[in-house]
């Protein structure tokens with residue numbers, strides 16, 4: 001007679017436990033990469049957040065993006081300024097300054113991109129269809145988190161003013177990116193696109209509603 005496994009906890013709890021394990025590996029990878037660059041993981045995260053943001057970001061925006069306190073973001077930004085990886089530029093209103101990457105900062109990030117990444121390697125082991133499902137599920141989870149205010153709005157297709165859901169017939173290219181004026185498949189969804197421009201809240205809600213239907 002077969003026995004059912006005891007239902008120790010709900011599947012959502014077990015997925016959350018799994019994500020914690022993956023996050024631990026990612027943190028370890030980040031430590032190694034940052035150590036090789038003689039910076040801290042928070043400083044590395046700041047360089048990654050600034051990458052592709054030509055206008056730059058305020059320290060308060062960086063702190064919100066990383067989920068760290070403003071003093072922590074300020075200390076890390078000061079260290080990066082000293083190393084010459086970032087510089088300050090005047091904001092549009094001239095009352096506040098923004099941080100942007102320098103050429104040195106970009107060069108350092110390119111080197112970091114070549115570092116070992118155990119999580120990416122593990123994801124690449126999955127069949128293509130499972131990678132796509134994982135990407136779409138992650139986009140859904142991140143979108144729910146940002147709509148709940150748990151994270152700032154991310155540079156994802158589903159929040160972008162250039163994104164048009166279900167523009168094309170067929171599975172290959174049902175969506176559309178108006179920035180490059182090309183079809184966009186689910187597996188092409190971006191999670192941190194440098195061309196992203198945020199859509200207004202009504203458009204974001206309409207896009208999300210449309211995506212729930214297919």
Ligand code: SF4
Pocket residue numbers: 155156157158160161162163164176177178179180190193194195196197
């Ligand atoms: S610009 Fe980037 S984020 Fe926006 S729809 Fe195109 S690929 Fe997606």
